[in-house]
Every structure is written in structure tokens, then in C-alpha cells.
Amino acid sequence: MIFDVELVLLIPIITALICFISPKEGIVTWISIIGSALGLVAVLALCLPIFLNGTVTEYGAWYVDGLSALFMMITSVVALMVSLYSQGYLRTEREEKLLTLRSEKHYYVFLNLFVAIMLSVFVVSSLGLLWIIIEATTLISTFLVGFYRNEKSTEAAWKYLIICSVGITLALIGISIIYASTVGLVTDESSALNWPVLMSIASQLDPVLMKTAMVLIIIGFGTKVGFAPMHTWLPDAHSQAPTPISALLSATLLNCALYGILRFTLISEITIPGFATTLLLIFGFLSLAVAAAFILISKDIKRMLAYSSIENMGIISIGFGLGTSMSIFAALFMVLAHSMTKPILFFVAGNIIQQYGTKEMASIRGLKKKMPFTSTMLIVGTMAIVGMPVFAVFIGEITILYSAIDAGMWWMTVIIVILLLIVFAGFILHIFPMIGGDTEKDVHDPKSIVRALPLVVLAGITLFFGLFMPNDIMNGFEMIVNNIFRGML
């Protein structure tokens, strides 16, 4: 049976529609869960063969290869987890009179539309369309960031909308410069921005134009990835959005823009080898350094997690910037590892914030006594994200460090290690006091299996990839590295 790309995109859209027209507002949460589950099945049916066999599905406006397949599967898994978690989370919010049933319905409509748009980022062939869709992800998620409609969330949404729109405008100038440099090289100009066409003529593009274009594109999309110093919207948006949405932003939205940068980097590496990767290295380092500093001093738990996303994007970008086959593998693996690990922490943060009624880490104490399940998951998530052995992030980070040494960049490796140690210290310093001690507040674990399930599943996935690396999956990664990154190597 062939699962077409359209089906993958239609399932979340239809889910959103059903949520929108559903007469009973109480059931939308279940519609969303079923829709996300079906969506995941469709995505796996389309993407797993592509990922494992290294094939390419290409027809009409679509182009799906191993790289897109990897990102799509990540997005879909996280989307299902977020849907599951949202059920209990939103119910609690409603009981505390922070939300109405009606706004809960809107939440699910926006959530599913957002997922549909994020999935379409990875399937379009034209890089021009890619730009439009990335802009569309900003527009739709603005509503989710500003969902609570209070002062702080409005401010966060406004900053997010304005900063990302500006960034993305710069990226479009870059894209039109690339388009200008294709004039005369292709016969059919309407397909000039299509990925296969661009790849085939990449070596003949004008290097000077390409340089300017890449600077604009990396700054533009980098704004959305959260590269320092354009990251200022990110902690605000992540801390003010409803917690499940923070998880979705961190684990999937950042990937969308990263994917955009990757596609353009691959082309520019053929035209002007070494230019875009150097930029990625610089931004990677800046992001890692800025994030490490802010993690150390942060007080708000969600802001700290947001800075940790910036840190991880920095490491991933360093991996791509090193440009060896090992480091690229590691960076791709880090994308997977980060997206599977970060939602655990956001979900845990959601549990804690709802019970304690505060995001200030200093006023949260006694988790181990009062919320044993949450505190266990918090420890697991923290260990996983700081890169302790047996977790997936560890494999990614250690491989990137190893490939940095392999490339002869000793001083760089030392700096990365120091920054990672600072991050580690920051997390331990802030997280462990919350676990110990005691509190007078009447707090308890959320009594909902649906709400606990995503935490357990995600922890299982990150442990699995930390301990085992099945040959098939390893092959899939290697094929992406070999097939797609042939320009880079």
C-alpha cells in the first residue's frame, strides 16, 4: 500500500477541522490524540522505508529523502506525545479556571494545523515554498505562544512574531539572490528553486552571490533556530507558551528552520566549499557560550530549558559545521536525541508548575517526597539532557567531540568541553535542590495515566538510542550522510 505525501499532510489538517466543527467541546482532546496517532502511522509508513532504504519519493511539488524522513518522523512522534500530555494538562488548567472549554478547542485546532505546517516544511521540493512554509509556522504558532492572553504571553508572542518575521525577510532576500544566480543556467525557470535542479547546477552558481545569500539565509533562518545573538525571542516564547507547546516549539519548530539551513548549506558547500560550514561553526559556538552562561544564572525553570535548547542547537550546528562524515552523523543523531529528550523535561516542568503554581526554581522544594514519579522523571530527563552515559545525547555529544579532535581542532574541543561542563553544573545546581527538602504546599503527582505515558515512552526512546544502535537505523543515518552530504565531503 502506498501512503502518499498528501495523506501525511491531510491527516493533521482534517483532525484540526474535526476539532473545529466538533459540537461537543469535551471530546476534541481525544480527537486530537487519535488524529496524531493516525498521523504518526501514516508518517512512519511513508518515511521508514525511505529512511531505511535510502530511497527518494519525488512527484509533483514533493520531494522526500532520508533527511526529510528523519525530521518528519521526529516531528510526528513529538506531536503525538504533546497531544497525549495536553489532555491532562489542559484539564488541570481548566479546573483552575485558566482556560475555558472553548479556548481548549481553539488550542487543538491550532496545534494540529501547526503540526501539519511543520510536516510540510520537510516534503516540499521548492526552496521558495520552504521559505513560505517556515514563515507560516511562525504565524500559526504565534497564536499558541500568546494563548493565555495575559500581559506576559502577549509580550512574548509579539516579540516572537516581530523578530522572526524580520529574520525570515532577510532569508528571503538571500533566496532571491540565489534565484537570480540561476538565471541562464536552467531552461524552465519556474522549477529553478526545486531542490534536485538546484543541486544539479550548484557547481555553476556564482560564488560571490552565493556568499552574500548564505550570510542572509543563515542569519534569517538562524533567528528561528535560536542561534545567538538572534535568540532573544526564544526564552520568552518558550516560557510563556502553554507547557506542551513549549515542548513542541523546542523539539520540532527549531528543527524546521535548522532543516532549511541544512538544505541551503548543502548547495552552498558545492559552490563555495567551507563558507557556510564556517558560519555554522561560529554561530554554533556563540549559541553554546551564551546558552551556557544563561543556564547558570537562570531562575525560571522553563527559561532554563529554553536556553538548553539554544545550547543543543549550538552543538548540532557545530557538528554540521565541522563537516566530516562522522560529525554530520553525530549532528543528525543529536537532532533526534534532543527532540526525544527535551519534551520529557518540559512535561515534567509542566507537572511541577501546575502543582506549585510558580516557575521560580528557588521556591520549588521537596519533589522527591511529594511527587515521586515526577521527580524520578526529572532526574532521568536532566541526566539525559546534560549528556550522561546510557542516554542518547551522550552518544551525540561524545561523537561530535571526537570528530572535533579528529579534525585536529584541539582548542575547540577544550572550549566545547568547558562550556558543556558549565551547562552540566548549571543544571545540577538548579535541579537537585528542587528534588530534596520538603514543602508545606499540598502537591501531588498528576493522577493520569495518559499524562504519564508520554514521559515514560520518551524516556524509553532516549534510553534505547543511548544503549543500542540497530544496524538498520545506523545504515539509514549513514545513507543520509553519504547520499545527501556528498557535496560537503
Add this chain to the structure above:
Amino acid sequence: MDPVIYQNLVDICAVSMLLLSVMAIASSRMTRLSQIFSIHSLLLAILAFIVAMYTGNNHIFIICALTFILKVITIPKFLNYMMDKINMEKEVEPLIGIPGSLLLSTALVLIAYLITEPMLDALSTMGRNCLAISLSIVFIGLLMMITRRKALTESIGLLLMENGLFLGAITISYGMPLIVEFGVFFDVIIAVVIIGIFAYRINRTFNSIDTSFLRRLKE
């Protein structure tokens, strides 16, 4: 007609757009600003028309029509409607005074010419001047977004940036593939509606659409 005439006409439009952007930076009244944006877009539409005549590319005519309908008529109407609805004061209140902003925008124009200088050989004749002008307009739009406090002024800054962008896209590449252009327009109009909604919401939650209230989120 002689290509040189087309070339000159395009240059006239582009330069007028640049001057209007500088006027936008220098103007102190909101209603004036939306008028300037309207004329700015009209010039863009005319420029698109000239390029379409010159290249014979049919889809640039469509861009021209879309620009006219959306940016010359609809968006300024919407902006005026928002201004009436949220009943704001009509003063702009810049963070940096007008003389300072003018000086800065001159510097930005120089920077834009500096950046584009090495790229000139690779571009078509029409693109040579226009790329620098397009970048200047984008930078000036950005300056306006940074230095103006009101939510709607920030939106107009963004719109000016978009116009500069289209100026570049039309002249250096004679319009990108049509589907892309459509998508971009679609995005612009959605962005304006969303920005409008948020400007309205900021007005309600903060009782003013002065965005300097929006400085509470920090470490």
C-alpha cells in the same frame, strides 16, 4: 522602446521608493505613515509594471496587480481601520529623535552600497542599482522597527522591509517562480492581520500600544 529608457524608469521608481522610506523615518504622524506606505507600494507596483513590459514576463503583471490590490489599497485601509479602532494618539514617539534616525539611515544606505559592491559584476544591468537600494530600504525598515515604540509603527517598518525585498526580487531575478510570489503575498497579508490582532490585544491588555511596556520579560 529603448532598453535605456526602461532602465531609467526603473531607477526613478527605485530611488523614489528609497526617498519615501527616508520620509517614513522622518515623519512624526501615524496617518501620514500609512499614506507613505501606500505610495511606496504604488511605486513598487509601477516598477513591477515597467519590468513586466521590459521582460515580457506575464507573471510580473500579476505581481503588479497583486501589489496594487493588497498593498496600495487593502493594507493601508486595514491600518487606518486599526488606528481608528484602538483610538490611539497619532504621535509616533521615536526612541531616537528624527535627526538621529536620518543620520543613521544615511549610514545604512552607504553600508548597503558597500555590501553589494562586490556582487555587481554578477548581476543584470537592472539589478545593479536596485539591489543596493532594495537592501537600503530593508535596513531602513529595520531601523524603523527598532526605534519606534508603537506596535503599528513596527508593523509598518516590517511592511517597508517587505517592499524593499520585493523591489530586489523583481529587479535582480525578474520575479521568482510565480507560486512562490503568491505564497509570499499570502504570508504578508496573514502577517498583517495577525500583527493587527496582536496590536489590538496589546492595546487591551496594556491600555496602550506603546511597545516599551513590552520590556518585562527578562532574566
